[in-house]
Amino acid sequence: MAEKQLRRNLAVLPIGTVMKLTGQTARQIRYYEAQQLVLPERTAGHQRLFSLNDVDRLLELKDYLAEGATIAQIRQIYQKQAQKRQQPELSDTQTRQLLAQELLSVSGLVGQRSAISQSSKLY
């Protein structure tokens, strides 16, 4: 199951194939890359190589754009999704435990009042 996802992320498709698969022009695909909406890999000779996930991304992009979304809006959507993968949201209890630990470790140095404001900056 994990092996399959790995293959979907394998960059092996040249732009010509992606054009046929998405119905987009090379110009558009390159433009979307410039806008950070897709991040294809490169061969030693600078040729773009797309993965199946990249193709899905472009197909999805076509829908979002058709629905009137802005390049900037779509970019933010993907950026926030990427951030959440690296920094998964904490459950309420996890947050409380973490906050409690921060409070304990910082209060010893600066006292409770400022300890609260300092630890809150961490979230």
Place this chain on the structure above:
DNA sequence: CTTCTGACA
């Protein structure tokens, strides 16, 4: 022949 970057109507 295919792709790449930069540029211009």
Place this chain on the structure above:
DNA sequence: TGTCAGTA
């Protein structure tokens, strides 16, 4: 965006 030029 399309398209043309000059490359790799």
